[in-house]
Amino acid sequence: MTEDKKPYVKPLPVPNMESEPFWSALKEHRLQVQQCKSCSKHYFYPRSHCPFCYSGDVEWVGCSGKGKVHTFSVIRQNMAPGFREEAPYVVAMVELDEGGVQMMTNIVECEPGDVSIGMPVQVTFEDVTDEVTLPKFKPA
Amino acid sequence: MSPSSLYKQGAIVGAYEYPSRSMPDKTAVQVQAECLVKALDEAGLSLKDMDGLCSTRIPGMQPISFAEYLGVYPTYMEATQIGGSSFVLYLIRAMEAIAAGRARVVGIAYGSLPTTEGRRIGTGTRIGGAGGEVPVEYSFEEPWGLPLIGTYALCAQRHMHQYGTKPEQLAEVGVTMRRHAGLNPYAKYRDPIGVDDVLNSRLICDPLHLLDCCIISDGGGAVVVAHPDIARNAKTKPVWLLGSGEAAMHSSSGHRDFTVSAAAQSGPIAFKESGVSHQDVDFAMIYDAFSINVIMTLEDLGFCKKGEGGAFVEDGRIGLGGQLPVNPDGGGLSSCHPGMRGMFLLVEATRQLRGDFAGTDRQVPNAKVAAVHGIGGFYGTRHSGVTVILTSE
Numbered sequence: 001m002t003e004d005k006k007p008y009v010k011p012l013p014v015p016n017m018e019s020e021p022f023w024s025a026l027k028e029h030r031l032q033v034q035q036c037k038s039c040s041k042h043y044f045y046p047r048s049h050c051p052f053c054y055s056g057d058v059e060w061v062g063c064s065g066k067g068k069v070h071t072f073s074v075i076r077q078n079m080a081p082g083f084r085e086e087a088p089y090v091v092a093m094v095e096l097d098e099g100g101v102q103m104m105t106n107i108v109e110c111e112p113g114d115v116s117i118g119m120p121v122q123v124t125f126e127d128v129t130d131e132v133t134l135p136k137f138k139p140a
Numbered sequence: 141m142s143p144s145s146l147y148k149q150g151a152i153v154g155a156y157e158y159p160s161r162s163m164p165d166k167t168a169v170q171v172q173a174e175c176l177v178k179a180l181d182e183a184g185l186s187l188k189d190m191d192g193l194c195s196t197r198i199p200g201m202q203p204i205s206f207a208e209y210l211g212v213y214p215t216y217m218e219a220t221q222i223g224g225s226s227f228v229l230y231l232i233r234a235m236e237a238i239a240a241g242r243a244r245v246v247g248i249a250y251g252s253l254p255t256t257e258g259r260r261i262g263t264g265t266r267i268g269g270a271g272g273e274v275p276v277e278y279s280f281e282e283p284w285g286l287p288l289i290g291t292y293a294l295c296a297q298r299h300m301h302q303y304g305t306k307p308e309q310l311a312e313v314g315v316t317m318r319r320h321a322g323l324n325p326y327a328k329y330r331d332p333i334g335v336d337d338v339l340n341s342r343l344i345c346d347p348l349h350l351l352d353c354c355i356i357s358d359g360g361g362a363v364v365v366a367h368p369d370i371a372r373n374a375k376t377k378p379v380w381l382l383g384s385g386e387a388a389m390h391s392s393s394g395h396r397d398f399t400v401s402a403a404a405q406s407g408p409i410a411f412k413e414s415g416v417s418h419q420d421v422d423f424a425m426i427y428d429a430f431s432i433n434v435i436m437t438l439e440d441l442g443f444c445k446k447g448e449g450g451a452f453v454e455d456g457r458i459g460l461g462g463q464l465p466v467n468p469d470g471g472g473l474s475s476c477h478p479g480m481r482g483m484f485l486l487v488e489a490t491r492q493l494r495g496d497f498a499g500t501d502r503q504v505p506n507a508k509v510a511a512v513h514g515i516g517g518f519y520g521t522r523h524s525g526v527t528v529i530l531t532s533e
């Protein structure tokens with residue numbers, strides 16, 4: 001980490017054997033989720049079996065990065081370090097074009113007041129540390 | 141119709157809520173112990189009679205640490221931690237244990253002092269608990285900064301979008317709870333408020349305003365469940381379990397319906413088991429952590445159709461004197477919320493069914509059947525729901 005970079009104080013993901021491909025793809029600025037080859041459902045978060053039909057025959061599929069806001073909240077108060085200074089900010093559930101699978105994220109590059117349910121969004125990759133890249137979404 | 145196989149196999153014989161909302165001169169375990177002794181005492185029982193113990197959350201290895209503090213040696217224990225609904229679950233477990241002959245008198249107790257300890261419940265950080273053990277799913281949530289309140293806000297926002305639920309309808313819940321709190325001398329906030337007061341209070345996590353959120357108070361309570369032979373000789377009127385159900389709701393692997401809660405599973409199970417219909421229910425105790433909980437729970441339990449909860453809470457319908465009074469004690473929104481409110485749902489339901497408030501405006505007239513629903517955890521990510529139907533008959 002370079003001297004002029006402020007330390008990142010927000011919680012970071014803890015990749016494990018099942019989720020590592022998700023996080024390492026993000027480092028290369030690719031968003032991917034898992035899809036079951038048996039019942040063809042997309043699911044999230046990552047795990048080694050399909051939670052709909054319990055098949056172990058699952059694969060990683062690349063995402064277009066497009067989706068829409070399923071629900072959201074403008075967070076105006078959070079005493080946790082890193083977020084306290086940033087409020088108000090938006091936490092949303094975005095449903096991806098891939099099977100409508102939902103993931104939690106921040107909506108960035110717009111005013112919190114401009115976010116609405118159904119709003120089309122596009123992934124943007126934020127390299128928050130040398131090791132971790134987070135997928136955030138901006139208005140499409 | 142016949143009720144649950146647990147009906148009349150055990151009874152709530154004692155119920156006590158600590159009268160204060162600020163106890164700077166006590167420890168949490170002390171409050172918990174005092175409540176348990178009071179609940180036993182009103183039934184004419186003592187710690188010596190108690191062979192089952194249920195408690196959670198107080199630091200230590202529960203319920204063993206609590207047994208150590210009390211100096212008792214239970215032969216039946218329960219401490220499953222599913223959030224604020226845990227105590228409602230313990231009621232079911234206690235009834236099961238007594239029916240199975242594993243216990244005769246089970247104590248369920250709670251004490252927590254967030255006011256005294258300056259603990260933030262809804263807007264503090266959630267991750268990085270002691271020991272550094274981070275649940276797998278938290279990696280996909282914690283980086284985004286969603287506090288506890290925000291998880292409830294995700295449901296409220298989607299409910300408003302999908303069903304046109306209005307901020308004024310959410311506000312009506314808090315207004316009603318405050319009106320009820322005015323009738324409870326121990327409630328923390330008792331001055332009446334109006335819908336405008338809620339809407340003019342600051343937004344914490346849109347669309348939830350400050351007055352859509354439960355208060356933070358110190359508090360404690362206990363209930364005692366006993367074998368029918370003991371209940372028959374107790375000094376109190378017994379309260380029986382007609383039916384019960386439990387449920388876990390989570391992210392549904394990325395396909396969650398945010399307008400539906402765990403109550404949609406636990407409620408129908410409990411009602412079916414109880415053999416009573418919604419028209420038979422005289423009042424409801426619903427864990428009102430946030431205003432949206434009451435609206436969604438009423439729908440999910442089947443008191444109205446999905447999407448009609450907002451309209452249901454209007455026109456005084458959930459107030460004392462209305463069609464279905466909810467939380468006559470003032471609820472978590474105005475009376476008492478030390479973090480896990482499930483205990484107080486049981487205490488108020490029991491006291492209402494016994495007619496303890498007879499002669500006052502707080503008493504639900506002729507209360508014979510109560511629907512109780514506890515919620516635990518984080519509404520929009522993962523939470524528990526436990527429903528019990530109780531009766532005085």
Ligand SMILES: [Zn+2]
Pocket residue numbers: 036037038039040041050051052053054055
């Ligand atoms: Zn499958």
